[in-house]
Amino acid sequence: MKxxxxxxxxxxxxxxxxxxxxxxxxTKIIVGMGTCGIAAGARETLMAILDELxxxxxxxxxxxxxxxxGLCEYEPLVNVVKPGQPKIxxxxxxxxxxRQIVASHIVNDQVVNEWVLSTEEGx
Amino acid sequence: xxxxxxxxILDIVENSINAKATRVxxxxxxxxxxxxxxxxxxxxxxxxxxxxxxxxxxxxxxxKTTRKVGLGVxxxxxxxxxxxxxxxxESKLGIGTTIKLKLPIDHPDRPPLGDIVSTLITLLxxxxxxxxxxxxxxxxxxxxxxxxxxxxxxxxxxxxGKIKEVLYNSYKEFTGGELI
Numbered sequence: 001m002k003x004x005x006x007x008x009x010x011x012x013x014x015x016x017x018x019x020x021x022x023x024x025x026x027t028k029i030i031v032g033m034g035t036c037g038i039a040a041g042a043r044e045t046l047m048a049i050l051d052e053l054x055x056x057x058x059x060x061x062x063x064x065x066x067x068x069x070g071l072c073e074y075e076p077l078v079n080v081v082k083p084g085q086p087k088i089x090x091x092x093x094x095x096x097x098x099r100q101i102v103a104s105h106i107v108n109d110q111v112v113n114e115w116v117l118s119t120e121e122g123x
Numbered sequence: 124x125x126x127x128x129x130x131x132i133l134d135i136v137e138n139s140i141n142a143k144a145t146r147v148x149x150x151x152x153x154x155x156x157x158x159x160x161x162x163x164x165x166x167x168x169x170x171x172x173x174x175x176x177x178x179x180x181x182x183x184x185x186x187k188t189t190r191k192v193g194l195g196v197x198x199x200x201x202x203x204x205x206x207x208x209x210x211x212x213e214s215k216l217g218i219g220t221t222i223k224l225k226l227p228i229d230h231p232d233r234p235p236l237g238d239i240v241s242t243l244i245t246l247l248x249x250x251x252x253x254x255x256x257x258x259x260x261x262x263x264x265x266x267x268x269x270x271x272x273x274x275x276x277x278x279x280x281x282x283x284g285k286i287k288e289v290l291y292n293s294y295k296e297f298t299g300g301e302l303i
Contacts, residue, residue, distance in 0.1 A: 002290065003289065003293055004268070004290075005270060005292060006289065007272060007273055007276075007285075007286060007289050025187040031166070033133075033137050033245075033249065034137070035134050035195045035198070035264070038125065038133055038134050038137075039125050039130070039132050043130060043133060043241055043242065043245050044236075044241070046245050046248065047241055047244065047245065049282055050248055050283060050284070051284065053280040054280040054281045054283065057281060058280065059279065059280070063248055063249060063280075064249050065137070065249040065250070067137070067141060093262070
């Protein structure tokens, strides 16, 4: 792939294969993308999450963003919401932590307690 | 403030998306002859009323309820003031908002443009339903990315990774590796 023209061709070839993630997704990863989150490195955190999901070929996850929730000193904040489980909010999520969260929490269902800011039942 | 203009662009576009924009146009013009970098973000969001527009550069004004400060636009205003540039905002309720930042290229307090491709990928990944158009002009050449061209691919992270790779290569070819 060398150009956006190539991408167009890829798009045509891939149309039959692509699933919309909203149709089958079960788990949500929500990254704080307010000014405070972006200033604290949320873009790089999100890029690491995307990279890790791609490397592991994980498709049933929605990655989305939210604004400032007033906990600016703990940014970048990342919420992980799995069906039937409490919402876990991770704090100060560097790209390295983000990769570990994908490996432990998303893939192996093991919450990384060390970086948990809060746990919210009934989400 | 943030280290890169590309992060400020991400922040401003997030504002647009929070204002229910379905299309955001980002234009960056680098004019070395005039020593000017111009960043223009135009959205079709809900727009602002006159009172909000009057206060939008005030860091202690926000329409949000989670905190009492609104720093995104005021950061841009601070950069403009520090460097002798300008920040102009036009907005109409129900029509949308245009933010135009002009900065002297050679001022030491001007942040670098930074990683534009990461900003675009972040926007594509988290807002796949928003139509993003990015145009950059420098040295008489232009580079454009239109999210409509890849919208069918955005539901798959492996394909998103391929889009990132193509954009990085294409943008690098466009800039010739020149850092602004």
